[in-house]
Amino acid sequence: xxxxxxxxxxxxxxxxxxxxxxxxxxxxxxxxxxxxxxxxxxxxxxxxxxxxxxxxxxxxxxxxxxxxxxxxxxxxxxxxxxxxxxxxxxxxxxxxxxxxxxxxxxxxxxxxxxxxxxxxxxxxxxxxxxxxxxxxxxxxxxxxxxxxxxxxxxxxxxxxxxxxxxxxxxxxxxxxxxxxxxxxxxxxxxxxxxxxxxxxxxxxxxxxxxxxxxxxxxxxxxxxxxxxxxxxxxxxxxxxxxxxxxxxxxxxxxxxxxxxxxxxxxxxxxxxxxxxxxxxx
Ligand code: S0N
Numbered sequence: 009x010x011x012x013x014x015x016x017x018x019x020x021x022x023x024x025x026x027x028x029x030x031x032x033x034x035x036x037x038x039x040x041x042x043x044x045x046x047x048x049x050x051x052x053x054x055x056x057x058x059x060x061x062x063x064x065x066x067x068x069x070x071x072x073x074x075x076x077x078x079x080x081x082x083x084x085x086x087x088x089x090x091x092x093x094x095x096x097x098x099x100x101x102x103x104x105x106x107x108x109x110x111x112x113x114x115x116x117x118x119x120x121x122x123x124x125x126x127x128x129x130x131x132x133x134x135x136x137x138x139x140x141x142x143x144x145x146x147x148x149x150x151x152x153x154x155x156x157x158x159x160x161x162x163x164x165x166x167x168x169x170x171x172x173x174x175x176x177x178x179x180x181x182x183x184x185x186x187x188x189x190x191x192x193x194x195x196x197x198x199x200x201x202x203x204x205x206x207x208x209x210x211x212x213x214x215x216x217x218x219x220x221x222x223x224x225x226x227x228x229x230x231x232x233x234x235x236x237x238x239x240x241x242x243x244x245x246x247x248x249x250x251x252x253x254x255x256x257x258x259x260x261x262x263x264x265x266x267x268x269x270x271x272x273x274x275x276x277x278x279x280x281x282x283x284x285x286x287x288x289x
Contacts, residue, residue, distance in 0.1 A: 009223070010216050013037050018067075028057035030082070031064040038075035039222045040068040043082050050089035050133055051081035055103030057092075058111045065118045065126075075230055076222045077122065079145055080129040081138075084153065084211060087128065090136025093163060112137055116144045116170050120241055121252055123234045125225055129218045130154045131211055135193065136163070140171040143178060146237065148205040149221060150196040151214040156204060157193035177244060179204055231260075 013034030030043040042064045044051040053061070068077045081087040091112065095101050099108030119126050119141075128134070128145035136159045142148045150156075160166040166188070176184040179202045187194075196208040209217040225233065238256050242249035261267045266285040273280035 010220060012215060013039060013219060015041060023063060026060045026064070028054070029060045029064055031067060033071075033074065034219075037223070038073055038226050039078060039219065040071070040074045040076075041078040041080065042068065043080050044088055045082045046092075047081070047083035047085060049092060049094075050086035051083075051138065052089045052092040053101075053112060053137065054092040054095050055101050055109050055111060058101075058109070058115055059103075061115050062111070062118060065115065065122060069118075069122050069124070075124055075226050077124060077126045078129050078218055078222065079119070079126055079141070081132070084131045084151070086132040086138070087130040087134040087154070088138025088141055089133055090138045090140075090159065091165070096165075112141075113169060116140060117248075119144045120170075120245065121248075123237060123256075124230075125233060125237065127218060127221060129214060130156075130196075130205070131214055133193075135159050136165075137167065137171075140167050140174075143174045143204070144170050147221065149214065149218045150199065150205045150208050151211040152196050152208055153211050154196040154199070154205075154208070155193045156196070156199045157191065158188050159191055161188065161191045173244070178202075 015032040016035050017031070018033050028044065028046055030041070030045050032041045032043070033039070034041070042061065044053065044057060044061070046052060046057065065077070068074045091101050095103070097108040100110040102108050125146045128142035128148040130142055130148060131151040132153055133155045134142045135155065135157045139156055139158055158171070172184065172188070175187065179187070183202055194202070196205070199205045200208050207217070235256050238249070238253040242253040245252070266282065269282060270280050
């Protein structure tokens with residue numbers, strides 16, 4: 009169905025109400041939507057924004073009613089324009105505690121490791137740190153007004169982490185160097201041609217199409233998707249990627265009779281009997 013969901017704002021599990029973001033859930037559907045809500049700043053993030061994003065992605069991860077997450081920006085002008093340059097200090101972005109932080113890096117990792125698909129729904133600008141955010145999402149669905157690019161070298165910054173490695177994997181070394189060295193912007197269609205995003209749709213169809221993709225994913229096996237996400241991450245993310253994949257193997261093994269025999273024997277103070285379990289070829 010192409011009907012738009014009814015978005016509801018769940019009661020917060022903990023902490024103060026959000027100021028810089030929105031956290032919504034679709035009524036009767038396993039979709040969460042996280043929206044950066046600073047359209048007057050083209051959805052640039054400051055430390056508070058990032059702290060709230062961390063909480064929201066944790067909610068989505070821990071909520072068994074959520075199977076897929078849409079990540080977006082308020083309005084049609086921007087998905088996210090990166091770090092808020094007005095609060096950039098000598099050691100990162102400065103919040104109300106006067107401490108500089110680059111805490112957006114934690115959110116990048118959080119999105120990567122969240123065991124449910126995260127879909128970037130991009131209208132308008134996805135630039136700077138905002139561009140890196142869409143790249144670390146599992147899928148990107150863009151409106152035809154979307155604009156992609158890195159601005160770092162123009163404003164005295166760069167993201168040498170996922171911002172480089174992920175980009176080179178997505179679009180290749182030559183294109184990645186072009187994108188960073190020239191710091192020019194690319195249309196949605198150009199981004200599509202480069203393999204940077206999954207699809208382009210008319211702006212007025214953006215949410216509708218994104219929700220169709222969510223519903224298709226939700227018809228599939230959540231465990232298969234969880235394993236596939238960690239498998240696709242594994243080779244890219246080194247030890248951390250292997251740990252994520254391996255954690256899923258342990259999670260599955262815990263449910264087996266073989267693992268249960270080990271635990272039960274320990275609790276009963278006897279030797280485990282693994283003799284009945286096959287040594288598969
Ligand atoms: C997005 C752009 C292209 C939009 O242009 P447009 O539509 O003409 O709007 P503007 O009039 O320019 O903007 C409207 C209002 O919004 C403010 N604004 C926009 N973006 C930002 C921003 N990023 N920070 C603060 N304010 C912003 C404008 O100032 C304007 O305000 P008013 O109405 O009061 O004049 C255009 O706005 C643009 O180019 N924006 C800047 C994009 C940019 O350079 N972003 C920062 C890039 N760097 C990062 O994101 C760093 C990422 C990071 O955190 C990091 C991660 C890992 C390692 C290192 C770093 C690191 O910090 O270096």
